[in-house]
Amino acid sequence: MNNYTQEDLELFEDIKNGKTFDSTDLMPDIYRKNLMNLLWMQADSEYAGGLGYMPWIAKAPNAHERVLVAQIVKDEMRHAHVIYRILDDLGERTHDHMLAHEFDYRIPDDLANIGFSRVKKDKRVNIFYYNITYWEDFCLFNFLMDRAAGHQLEDTLESSFIPWKNAIGTICKEEHMHLAHGDKTVKALAQDPNTKAFLQERLNLWWPRVMNVFGKSENAARNDIYIRLGLKKRTNAEVRDAFVTEITEKCKEWGLTIPEYIEAEQPLNYTV
Numbered sequence: 001m002n003n004y005t006q007e008d009l010e011l012f013e014d015i016k017n018g019k020t021f022d023s024t025d026l027m028p029d030i031y032r033k034n035l036m037n038l039l040w041m042q043a044d045s046e047y048a049g050g051l052g053y054m055p056w057i058a059k060a061p062n063a064h065e066r067v068l069v070a071q072i073v074k075d076e077m078r079h080a081h082v083i084y085r086i087l088d089d090l091g092e093r094t095h096d097h098m099l100a101h102e103f104d105y106r107i108p109d110d111l112a113n114i115g116f117s118r119v120k121k122d123k124r125v126n127i128f129y130y131n132i133t134y135w136e137d138f139c140l141f142n143f144l145m146d147r148a149a150g151h152q153l154e155d156t157l158e159s160s161f162i163p164w165k166n167a168i169g170t171i172c173k174e175e176h177m178h179l180a181h182g183d184k185t186v187k188a189l190a191q192d193p194n195t196k197a198f199l200q201e202r203l204n205l206w207w208p209r210v211m212n213v214f215g216k217s218e219n220a221a222r223n224d225i226y227i228r229l230g231l232k233k234r235t236n237a238e239v240r241d242a243f244v245t246e247i248t249e250k251c252k253e254w255g256l257t258i259p260e261y262i263e264a265e266q267p268l269n270y271t272v
């Protein structure tokens, strides 16, 4: 468990009673450090995510889908830009950071499962290291990951950090558009006998990858601090449960099976 100082406990109490921070406010180290973790993780994920989607502007199956993919790529780039700007206002050097990392890097092995490990030194959530190889992957990514991100970002609507709270409303709306695109396309692929089996195969591959996004249960203490600092509302386990409930309902309706996920028993097959 965390060992909090008296000062930390007073800060938690103030935040609970409505204390907020702005970019120019003096922040206790514990607040700044945890805020930075979450902002960098979001910014790098949005940016890497946008780059991962980008090839699908040209590879989407028809003209209508090409427009939708282009819109999604634009949204992710905008989300990244908004969050990097917040980081710049906090004195970070995001331009140098973007030049220093290979954001378009993807693991070459299409069937890889890296568990909770990181592949490079950027801060993206580790699902963004996997390649989107097929159109089915793109649709599943919208269906699963944009939904997971939407759930996670929802908590930021009430963040104790004001610039983040102000930025997140439109980001959440756009994430909803992405996951609605995932729902529509995955449903269509599931209802077509020519695509259903392959869709299920790819769902089996992506499921543990997306479940890992919610973190290891043993890291629950880390989550506790985000909640105490007003940077999250729910534990990862609570957010994951809400996500799984939604996915389960839809998969059941469309005749898809969700594979079993046991955190400790994943067949990891890629060493970093």
Ligand SMILES: [Fe+2]
Pocket: 046, 075, 076, 079, 175
């Ligand atoms: Fe996004």
Ligand SMILES: [Fe+2]
Pocket: 076, 146, 174, 175, 178
């Ligand atoms: Fe998205």
